[in-house]
Amino acid sequence: MSKQADGRSVSEGRRRTKMSKGDLREQALLDATEELLRRSTVAEMTMEAVAKEAGITRSAAYFYFASKEDLVHAVIERATRYIYTGIEASAKASDSTGLQRAIDVQVDNWRRHGHIFRVGVELSTRSQYRQVWVSLMEHGIDLACQAVAHDRARGLVHGDPEQDRAQLDAIAWMGERTCYLLFTRDHSDAEEEQLRITLSTLAHRALGYIATD
Amino acid sequence: MSKQADGRSVSEGRRRTKMSKGDLREQALLDATEELLRRSTVAEMTMEAVAKEAGITRSAAYFYFASKEDLVHAVIERATRYIYTGIEASAKASDSTGLQRAIDVQVDNWRRHGHIFRVGVELSTRSQYRQVWVSLMEHGIDLACQAVAHDRARGLVHGDPEQDRAQLDAIAWMGERTCYLLFTRDHSDAEEEQLRITLSTLAHRALGYIATD
DNA sequence: AACAGAATCGACGCAGCGTTGACAATAATC
DNA sequence: GATTATTGTCAACGCTGCGTCGATTCTGTT
Numbered sequence: 001m002s003k004q005a006d007g008r009s010v011s012e013g014r015r016r017t018k019m020s021k022g023d024l025r026e027q028a029l030l031d032a033t034e035e036l037l038r039r040s041t042v043a044e045m046t047m048e049a050v051a052k053e054a055g056i057t058r059s060a061a062y063f064y065f066a067s068k069e070d071l072v073h074a075v076i077e078r079a080t081r082y083i084y085t086g087i088e089a090s091a092k093a094s095d096s097t098g099l100q101r102a103i104d105v106q107v108d109n110w111r112r113h114g115h116i117f118r119v120g121v122e123l124s125t126r127s128q129y130r131q132v133w134v135s136l137m138e139h140g141i142d143l144a145c146q147a148v149a150h151d152r153a154r155g156l157v158h159g160d161p162e163q164d165r166a167q168l169d170a171i172a173w174m175g176e177r178t179c180y181l182l183f184t185r186d187h188s189d190a191e192e193e194q195l196r197i198t199l200s201t202l203a204h205r206a207l208g209y210i211a212t213d
Numbered sequence: 214m215s216k217q218a219d220g221r222s223v224s225e226g227r228r229r230t231k232m233s234k235g236d237l238r239e240q241a242l243l244d245a246t247e248e249l250l251r252r253s254t255v256a257e258m259t260m261e262a263v264a265k266e267a268g269i270t271r272s273a274a275y276f277y278f279a280s281k282e283d284l285v286h287a288v289i290e291r292a293t294r295y296i297y298t299g300i301e302a303s304a305k306a307s308d309s310t311g312l313q314r315a316i317d318v319q320v321d322n323w324r325r326h327g328h329i330f331r332v333g334v335e336l337s338t339r340s341q342y343r344q345v346w347v348s349l350m351e352h353g354i355d356l357a358c359q360a361v362a363h364d365r366a367r368g369l370v371h372g373d374p375e376q377d378r379a380q381l382d383a384i385a386w387m388g389e390r391t392c393y394l395l396f397t398r399d400h401s402d403a404e405e406e407q408l409r410i411t412l413s414t415l416a417h418r419a420l421g422y423i424a425t426d
Numbered sequence: 427a428a429c430a431g432a433a434t435c436g437a438c439g440c441a442g443c444g445t446t447g448a449c450a451a452t453a454a455t456c
Numbered sequence: 457g458a459t460t461a462t463t464g465t466c467a468a469c470g471c472t473g474c475g476t477c478g479a480t481t482c483t484g485t486t
Contacts, residue, residue, distance in 0.1 A: 021452080025464085041338065046442065060465050062444065122338045125254065134394075166411045173394070174387030181347075181386070198379045206415040238433085259473065273434050275475065 026064045028054040033075045038115045042072055042122050072123060073132065079116040080136055083109055087143060097156055098147025099203055106140065106175045107196050114183040121180050141165075141172045148207060159208035171203045239277045241267040246288045251328045255285055255335050285336060286345065292329040293349055296322055300356060310369055311360025312416055319353065319388045320409050327396040334393050354378075354385045361420060372421035384416045 032053035036045050047068055051058040065071040087105055096104075110117055124133035148164055151157050182195055245266035249258050260281055264271040278284040300318055309317075323330055337346035361377055364370050395408055 021464085041340070043339075047444090048442075056464095057466055058443090059445085059467075063464060066444090068443070125335045125338060126256075127254070163411065163414070166407065167415055170387050170391050170408075170411050170415060173390040174383050177386040177390040178383050194379065195383075198376065198383050201376070202380055202383060202415075202419040205419045205421070208418070260475090261473075269433090270435055271474090272436075272476085276433060279475090281474070 025054065025056060025060075028056075029061055029064055029071065030075055030078055033071055034079070034116070037072070037075070037119050042068075042119055047071075069123075069126070069129065072119060073129060076116060076120055076123070076132060079113055083113055083136075084139065087140065097204070097209065098151045099144065099207065099209070100200055102140070102144040102147050103175065103196065103199050103203060105143075106172070107179060107192065107199070110179040110183050111192070114179075118180065118184055121176070137172060137176060141168055144168050144172065151209070157207060157209050164207065167206055171199075171206065174202075175199055238267065238269060241269075242274055242277055242284065243288055243291055246284055247292070247329070250285070250288070250332050255281075255332055260284075282336075282339070282342065285332060286342065289329060289333055289336070289345060292326055296326060297352070300353065310417070310422065311364045312357065312420065312422070313413055315353070315357040315360045316388065316409065316412050316416060319385070320392060320405065320412070323392040323396045324405070327392075331393065331397050334389070350385060350389060354381055357381050357385065364422070370420060370422050377420065380419055384412075384419065387415075388412055 029050060032050045033045070036049055036053060047061060048058045050071070051061040054061070061071075065074065086109070120133045120136065123129045145165060145168055148157065148168065149161070152161060178195055178199065182191060242263060245263050246258070249262055249266060260274060261271045263284070264274040267274070274284075278287065299322070333346045333349065336342045358378060358381055361370065361381065362374070365374060391408055391412065395404060
């Protein structure tokens with residue numbers, strides 16, 4: 001669909017890569033898209049609307065992004081970069097377990113970037129883009145894995161670490177799915193908290209954390 | 214979108230409900246759709262193709278189903294009815310726990326009806342159709358709940374049953390998501406077995422089943 | 427035979443995506 | 457500052473695919 005091997009992002013029309021005035025338009029398009037996606041699904045959102053919101057013509061938009069999907073893809077990538085740094089940052093210590101923190105990070109990210117994550121999930125049903133979403137998840141799972149390993153080193157976990165990866169994999173997708181369902185409908189703070197507790201309890205028990213609940 | 218309050222299914226064009234020759238065509242359309250959906254996503258599948266496969270014109274198809282989504286919806290409903298009966302049937306006793314059986318049923322259903330389930334997941338990102346899929350899942354969760362209650366009565370589970378429902382909810386969606394990911398890509402039998410084990414272990418530990426692993 | 431309803435089809439309108447080619451603005455080079 | 461290349465813009469076009477309509481044929485009933 002687009003190049004990815006070379007330096008730059010997956011999404012460019014016929015544009016050269018060089019700093020210029022039009023880069024503002026590119027940003028404007030990304031902003032417009034992200035904004036519109038807050039209230040519509042990918043299918044509902046139209047290029048006409050995006051272009052209008054960004055102050056240009058629909059066809060002009062195709063100068064910057066080769067296709068609608070590429071545009072959406074770019075929005076996700078941009079958000080992803082931002083989110084990644086957030087994940088690393090919150091790896092600082094606290095009194096709770098590393099696993100607990102990993103779960104908190106996931107739920108927090110859904111709270112803050114739910115509109116983007118929602119789009120990621122939607123797009124992940126298209127075979128060409130599934131990998132984008134899966135990769136993002138796997139990055140999170142890697143971090144969770146490290147957190148659990150660290151917890152083990154602190155003697156917080158019993159049982160063998162053989163299955164940790166497989167379990168965390170399943171747990172992460174459980175979090176994704178339940179968060180998706182919660183954050184794409186009206187819900188109370190209490191429900192969020194309840195979900196956080198459920199996921200936490202479940203994960204700690206499953207991995208063999210010594211009881212503290 | 215369509216009526217649902219009265220007797221019949223959600224999907225009818227302008228057709229009267231009466232047994233006739235054209236009912237065969239209706240079946241043919243459903244069959245054609247199910248067949249095409251084995252190899253395409255909903256978005257990729259075209260009404261032209263479905264109609265051709267069923268031996269009629271595209272516009273003729275609209276005599277039977279008001280829209281493409283309604284047609285797909287009908288396919289899911291038909292399969293769902295079939296699957297429901299299968300679920301009830303497999304509630305017969307065995308040496309394993311009820312929870313184990315519930316998980317086996319889920320994985321088995323993905324093995325057998327994966328192509329339909331995949332479509333359900335795809336369609337569930339459309340707000341109008343999410344409920345269809347959620348309802349199907351909830352039906353399964355209800356059964357799993359009963360199974361666990363029964364296991365408790367047999368003394369297989371310790372801890373309080375307070376959170377059972379919430380936990381099973383999360384566990385079910387974990388199963389859905391991981392099965393979706395596995396069954397929509399090439400995979401070996403071993404991977405299926407591994408998934409089954411992971412889900413099973415995780416669920417039993419989380420709910421407080423007495424250790425047998 | 428006559429009639430009603432069931433079923434079929436071709437043609438139409440429409441939304442939305444992506445393309446093209448001509449043109450304007452901006453920057454680079456001399 | 458004039459020439460040229462690059463960057464950016466847009467209107468018009470073509471295309472696919474969905475859903476609709478009205479005219480027409482088929483089928484069974486009285």
